[in-house]
Amino acid sequence: MTQAVPILLTEGLFQSYGPKLVLHDVSIRLMPGAIGLLGPNGSGKSTLLRTLLGLLPLRQGRATVLGLDVATSALEVRRRIGLVPESECLVPGMTAVELTTYAGELVGMRHVDARERAHQVLYYVGLGEARYRDLGTYSQGMKQRLKLAQAMVHDPDLLLLDEPTNGMDPPGREAMLELIRDISRAKGVSVILSSHLLPDVKETCSEVLVLKDGRVVDHRPIDRAAVSERIAYDVRGRGALDELAQVLRADGHDAVPIDGGVRVLLSRGDGPEPIFEAVLRVKGEVEIRHLVKAHRSIEEEFLQAVS
Amino acid sequence: MPIYDQGYQRWKGTLSPHPVRWWPIVRHGVMRHLSRRNHLLLLVLAWIPAVVRGVRIYFDSRTGYILPGGAAEPSYFFKFISPQGYLAMWEQGLWVLVFVVLVGTDLIARDRRYNALQIYFSKPITRTDYVLGKLGIVATFLLLVTWLPCLLLWVFALFMNTQAGYFAKVWYVPLLATAFCALWVAVAGLLMLALSAVGRRSVFIAGTWILVYGYGPAHGLISLLKMLARNEYLGLLTVSGNLTQVGAWWFGVTPPHGFHPALSLVALVGTAALCVWVIRRRIQPVEVVL
Numbered sequence: 001m002t003q004a005v006p007i008l009l010t011e012g013l014f015q016s017y018g019p020k021l022v023l024h025d026v027s028i029r030l031m032p033g034a035i036g037l038l039g040p041n042g043s044g045k046s047t048l049l050r051t052l053l054g055l056l057p058l059r060q061g062r063a064t065v066l067g068l069d070v071a072t073s074a075l076e077v078r079r080r081i082g083l084v085p086e087s088e089c090l091v092p093g094m095t096a097v098e099l100t101t102y103a104g105e106l107v108g109m110r111h112v113d114a115r116e117r118a119h120q121v122l123y124y125v126g127l128g129e130a131r132y133r134d135l136g137t138y139s140q141g142m143k144q145r146l147k148l149a150q151a152m153v154h155d156p157d158l159l160l161l162d163e164p165t166n167g168m169d170p171p172g173r174e175a176m177l178e179l180i181r182d183i184s185r186a187k188g189v190s191v192i193l194s195s196h197l198l199p200d201v202k203e204t205c206s207e208v209l210v211l212k213d214g215r216v217v218d219h220r221p222i223d224r225a226a227v228s229e230r231i232a233y234d235v236r237g238r239g240a241l242d243e244l245a246q247v248l249r250a251d252g253h254d255a256v257p258i259d260g261g262v263r264v265l266l267s268r269g270d271g272p273e274p275i276f277e278a279v280l281r282v283k284g285e286v287e288i289r290h291l292v293k294a295h296r297s298i299e300e301e302f303l304q305a306v307s
Numbered sequence: 308m309p310i311y312d313q314g315y316q317r318w319k320g321t322l323s324p325h326p327v328r329w330w331p332i333v334r335h336g337v338m339r340h341l342s343r344r345n346h347l348l349l350l351v352l353a354w355i356p357a358v359v360r361g362v363r364i365y366f367d368s369r370t371g372y373i374l375p376g377g378a379a380e381p382s383y384f385f386k387f388i389s390p391q392g393y394l395a396m397w398e399q400g401l402w403v404l405v406f407v408v409l410v411g412t413d414l415i416a417r418d419r420r421y422n423a424l425q426i427y428f429s430k431p432i433t434r435t436d437y438v439l440g441k442l443g444i445v446a447t448f449l450l451l452v453t454w455l456p457c458l459l460l461w462v463f464a465l466f467m468n469t470q471a472g473y474f475a476k477v478w479y480v481p482l483l484a485t486a487f488c489a490l491w492v493a494v495a496g497l498l499m500l501a502l503s504a505v506g507r508r509s510v511f512i513a514g515t516w517i518l519v520y521g522y523g524p525a526h527g528l529i530s531l532l533k534m535l536a537r538n539e540y541l542g543l544l545t546v547s548g549n550l551t552q553v554g555a556w557w558f559g560v561t562p563p564h565g566f567h568p569a570l571s572l573v574a575l576v577g578t579a580a581l582c583v584w585v586i587r588r589r590i591q592p593v594e595v596v597l
Contacts, residue, residue, distance in 0.1 A: 055428055055592040075431040079322055083429035089422045105331035106430040108322035117318055124315035150426065155318035187315065 005067040007032050007158050007190045008052065013061035015044075015051050015214075022047045023214045026061070030192070030209070034184035036201030036222070037194040039211035045194040046086060048211070049160050053078055066157055079107055082151030086162035086194075089147065092136030096127050096146050099135065103150035114153065121149045125179060141172030148179065158190045159183065165200055173200075180204045232294040233272055236261030240284030247278040263294055328432055332440025337447050340410055349409070350451065353402040357456035360387060361463050368467035381480050384461060385558035388453045388484065390491060390550040391526060400547070402452040403495060404522050410448050411499035411516075412509045414441045415590065420507050428592035438500065438586055445496040454488035487554050494546055494575050495520065497582035504589035521545020539565035549574045 008030040015023035023044050037045050050056050052065050054074025063070040065077045090099065097118050104114030122131045125145040130138070138146065144164060151159060161180065165173040181204050184191040195201055201208055202222060210218035235241070245255035245262045253274060254265035266274055272291060279286050340346045390400045418424050427437050461480050465473070499516050506512040518525050526547060533541040542548045542564035549571035555561065556568035564571075 050593050053429060075433070078429060078431045083425070085422075085425045085429065087422050087425070089425050091417055091421045091423045102331070102335050103426065103430065105335070106427065106432055108431065109320070110323070111334075113320050117320075120315060151429075154322060187317065 004032055006030055006064075007035075008063075008065055008192070010063045011061055013051070013063055014059045015047055015056060016059050017047075021214065023051070026211075026214070026216055028209060028216055028219060030207070032190045033207060034180070034191040034193065034205040036205035036208040037192055037211065038196070038198065038201055038208055040196060043211040044214040045196075045211055046162055047214075049083070049162055049192070049194055052160065053081070053083060079154075080156055081158040081160060082154070082156035084144075084147045084151045084159065084161045084164050086166060088143070090135045090138075090143055092134060094135055095133060096122055096131045096135065096138075096149065099146065100149050100153050104153040107154040109154055117153050117155075118149070121152050122146075124152075125149045126175065140167040141169060141176075144168055144172070144176060145179075148176075152183075152189075156189065158192065161191060161193045161195075163195055163197075164193065165195070165197065177203050232263055232265045233275060234258060234261060234263050234290070234292055234294045235275060235288060236290035237286065237288040239286040240282055241286065243282050243284050244275075244278055244286050247281050248275070251278060261290065327439075329436040329440035329443060332427075332432075332437065333443035333447065336410075336414070336441070336444035340444075340448070346409065349402075349405060350448075353399070353405070353452040354456060356387070356399065357460055360460055364460070364464050364467050381477055381483065381558050382560045384457055384477075384480050384484060385487075385554055385560055387460065388457050388488065388491075388554075390547045390554065391521075391563075399453050399456070400522075403449055403491070404517070404520075406448040406452060407445060407495055407499050407516065407520075408513045411445045411496065412503060412512045414444060415500055415503040415586075416507050416509065416512060419504070419589075424590065424592070434587065434590055434592065437590065441500055442493075442496045445499060446492045449492045449495065450488060453491065454484060457484045457488070483557050487557055490553065490575065491550055494550065494579050494582075497579050497586070498546060501582035501585040501589075504586050519546060521547040533564075542566070543570065543574050546575070546578060549578075 006029050008028065010029075011027050013023055013026040014021065015026075026044075026048065037048065039045050047056070051058065051063060052070060054070045054077055058071050066080050068077050068080070070077055094102075097115070100118035100122060101111070101114045104117055105111055109117065119128075119131065122128055125148050127142060127145055127149065130142060135143070135146065144166065148161075148164065151161075164180065165176050168176060177200060180191060180193065183189045184204070191204070193201060193205055205222055207221050208218070209216060235244070241262050242257075245257065245264075248255040248262075248264055251274060255262050256265075257263075264275055275288075275291070279288065341350075387398060388400075389398050390403065418427070424437075428434075432440075458481055461477065461484070464477070498519060499512075502512045502515050502519075506515070521529060521544070526545060529541055529545050529548060533539065542552065543566070548564065552562045552564050552566075552568045552571035553575065555563065556571075562568050
């Protein structure tokens with residue numbers, strides 16, 4: 001039985017723009033599938049994608065994409081992946097067919113093949129009827145779809161999507177997410193979706209990688225992300241709840257204020273005993289009236305990871 | 308069934324990149340301009356001088372009389388492709404100006420204006436491929452209005468001229484024309500690409516190119532300055548002046564400026580090197596704003 005090649009493998013990756021270090025010791029191993037790259041603005045998501053494309057020389061460490069070393073085989077890597085850039089990048093005066101065909105030729109397709117494939121991909125992304133229109137007349141949603149089409153024309157093994165739902169209205173966004181789901185699940189193309197929108201990642205990906213300040217702070221399957229391995233309790237009541245939170249933090253647990261109480265994320269064990277032990281050590285009076293296990297959403301996990 | 312379920316399949320073909328990766332850029336750019344009717348019309352107009360000269364060569368050969376300035380000397384071909392022949396449509400210098408401005412101004416500026424560089428550099432294209440591709444677009448049009456008609460005129464003149472020893476006089480014209488047109492295209496094209504990489508507005512780019520290249524009023528101004536200052540070396544200031552100086556040297560015509568043409572060649576090589584440096588500075592796969 002052959003072992004699947006990781007779509008992305010980095011070891012001790014450092015990246016910088018001049019003196020500013022942007023990626024710190026990033027070591028990740030991603031297997032084929034749909035992976036969400038989450039993080040606030042400036043966390044290093046786009047830099048990581050650019051590094052994977054070989055557009056930035058590695059400052060330190062090693063990175064392979066689809067088994068190819070980025071440092072030595074950047075052109076081969078780019079031949080096998082497709083990028084949907086975050087920002088506007090389409091030149092008016094061309095039609096969607098022209099642009100998509102051109103994109104295919106740049107990767108190495110024959111003109112005839114690229115032209116035929118352009119029509120197919122444009123139909124797939126829902127631009128079939130508008131494929132001969134000038135790009136200057138396209139809406140934001142159509143432009144995003146076209147960016148996807150030009151990235152897919154050569155049938156890449158890996159798609160890098162940088163904020164693909166930027167500026168889209170709700171129906172357009174839903175259609176785009178449906179396309180991404182279909183690409184990764186039914187068409188067998190791996191996807192790395194970089195986004196700061198949690199719902200986009202939750203709806204399309206099976207794994208999530210969280211970046212903060214250029215560091216990987218979390219990496220887990222999405223279904224496991226919904227329920228944390230660390231047990232959380234919501235504590236509500238009267239008295240010195242702030243002091244209780246401080247004692248819990250001093251014990252190494254996380255405690256954040258919530259409406260009328262404290263949410264406690266235990267660093268060990270799965271029972272509420274550490275909370276009761278902490279109550280005994282609070283100098284002021286604490287009256288606990290409500291204590292339940294909390295169901296943490298991916299949003300809370302994400303905020304926890306990046307806070 | 309959603310349309311994508313019907314329309315999308317994995318592609319079974321193989322990617323066979325062209326040995327020269329910049330070729331698709333050239334091909335796409337050239338086809339884009341050739342598909343415009345007004346550009347085609349200009350291309351046809353640019354060939355009128357060559358046709359007129361061809362007719363003259365024909366009549367010369369029929370009468371057996373070579374008019375002064377006829378196609379008996381290599382200099383005849385240089386006058387046809389003289390870079391400073393801007394006073395009439397009779398020489399191709401004007402058409403070089405027309406096509407460099409028409410084709411070149413937006414080549415890089417447009418990509419930068421619309422952030423299209425990231426589309427190129429997300430494909431297996433290097434910075435050198437990109438620049439060579441863009442230069443190839445300008446070069447194609449310039450060679451179509453200089454080198455190709457010059458070469459065809461030479462072939463036509465060879466067929467028509469029955470004078471003994473004519474071939475011995477002009478056999479090396481294709482070599483000279485090729486070398487000179489290559490130099491012309493490289494310098495004029497790189498200058499335009501450098502300006503296109505620096506500026507974003509077409510009017511600014513075209514105006515600056517005409518000024519630096521030394522066309523029309525700029526050429527007149529340099530000539531005036533040269534006369535007033537009585538300094539021949541002012542001729543080094545314009546690209547077209549240097550090209551004419553080098554071309555005249557190669558084709559055996561008296562150079563227009565009073566200094567050695569090798570100086571002009573050095574100036575042209577320096578200009579080209581400077582342009583390459585500017586282009587490399589301005590064309591980055593990733594633009595970083597710190």
